[in-house]
Amino acid sequence: KQEVTQIPAALSVPEGENLVLNCSFTDSAIYNLQWFRQDPGKGLTSLLLIQSSQREQTSGRLNASLDKSSGRSTLYIAASQPGDSATYLCAVPQTGGYQKVTFGIGTKLQVIP
């Protein structure tokens, strides 16, 4: 069974700082990995979907990397802003599939003005 861990559980940084969020998973036979953002009381917003054949995926100030062999993905946020404050979750498919995914508990990010 796929297990997903996100460290740290919470992070507080000053505005403008570059930061890295981590996601680790136990089974590396995955097709893709997706990062989401969740604002308090809201649904999940997809940020990036990275395929197993890709090493990186970028969208604006966000960059996600995937290292299947080590069972890790990172989400890099450049020049953080207060509007980036939210919980960030990674979603990793079950072994050999791509539809049934396991979510990490998330990293709660606070960017201080």
Add this chain to the structure above:
Amino acid sequence: DAGVIQSPRHEVTEMGQEVTLRCKPISGHNSLFWYRQTMMRGLELLIYFNNNVPIDDSGMPEDRFSAKMPNASFSTLKIQPSEPRDSAVYFCASSLSSRDYGYTFGSGTRLTVV
């Protein structure tokens, strides 16, 4: 596209009552997922459908929970009878059944059973 639409946004009901949550997936998406989110357990997959057919319902906690997808544009999750421990946020998500596509989530239904 309006995205994945869930209703109601909030539901407060008394223990023992029947609760029905509704979801309209994105037009053209052929996979639909029901998730439950709690502080203790995070996001848990309850059931998912491909082309309106239930594929995996192993996450449905008990027989009190049932889900249907009568057509490509509508799904329901029903709890009967409801219990206080069912209180959670229930999310619906849709996707294309392809490894090249990720999930799109609805805004969720916050269920409180008193």
